[in-house]
Amino acid sequence: MDSPVPAATTDQRPLRMGDIAPDFQARSTLGPVKLSDYRGRWLVFFSHPADFTPVCTSEFVAIARAAEAFAALDCGLLGLSVDSLYSHLAWVRAIRDGFDVTIPFPIVEDPSMAIGRAYGMIDADSADSSAVRATYFIDPDGVIRAMTWYPLNVGRSVEEMLRMVAALQRTAGDDVLAPEGWRPGGDLLATAPQDQQAVLAGHDMAWFHRTQADAG
Template sequence: MSLQLGQIAPDFEQDSTEGPIRFHDWLGEAWGVLFSHPKNFTPVCTTELGEVARLKPEWDKRGVKPLGLSVDPLSAHGEWSRDIAETQGHALNFPLLADADGRVARLYGMIHPESDPTLTVRAVYVIDPAKRIRLVLTYPPSSGRNFAEILRAIDSLQLTDAEKVATPVNWNPGQPVIIPASLSDAEAGQRYPQGWRTLRPYLRVVDLAAQD
């Protein structure tokens, strides 16, 4: 059975480039992004890991800890890490799991036999500080991920947790958001004294920045 939103992310212990990791303990009170790669020394994976390293200030700003996974052994990660630094301009600054026995990959359903029975797909799990799975993305091995979108989605999750709103299509931080239908106009008036636009009774748009 595949993992679903709201479930507790399975705990595990596995070797990594920064030593053994027990996942829940390592995550602590932070948000986490667990993402898998098909194989070491492959071109798309090399670009992705360099990008995650480049984005360290963005992860840190949001309280997010990235954790990569490859089904290659730990001995292969060192040489590949050098390749990543030389070709992408950013050395690894986050741990990369060495899931050579596939324990974590199987636990998280990262191997899709109809795609390839031996390689992991490009899976992404965003996990909150309560260890609950909040977002799941799956890309095929041939398509590199857009980590700007993953950051945007985390921004949405963190905002909607804090403000009890929803974000509309193509939302970016600082843009108006949607008042949930579960909130009456009277309740919304107390929460958003700056007012809002009612496009339909079920579609109310508020600018949170106007509160400042």
């Protein structure tokens, strides 16, 4: 199934936080997938350089084992690489046979690199996908709320992916901030006053860093 996503051009502005995630339709290990089908829930959309590689295998095993934790956050998972659907299927079987882990989420094929280039995962002039290990955290409205990029030789932290989703959900729509290392149930930060009168009226020396219990 051809993807309607156009290849990125050298003068195309890179995707940024706050942009609408480009829609696409493609084949996956669990059947045809359309990104907009995930509207209404959170989505972690992540790419990997290639099937049957050591770091990517470690990531997919760990993400599969954490799938229920993502589901508890009402967050879908969607993987992608430039490998063909048949390579994905063979890799999924090898992971099941070698690690006793079944990949429960779709892995999208992108042999033309159209999706990867549209997302900026692959440079428009690149002939291969060796630089791809990107993660997009997409909200229920299809807006990219966070992005992470890792090099070929360093695997992502699944714990941090879960923490990112939880923090984005907790701070969405509320006038609160998630501090360093925040975990659900931990103290949050209040937004700092935005004018001199409010700052001078208070007696708290740390007016710019006020913690508060999570009442949500």
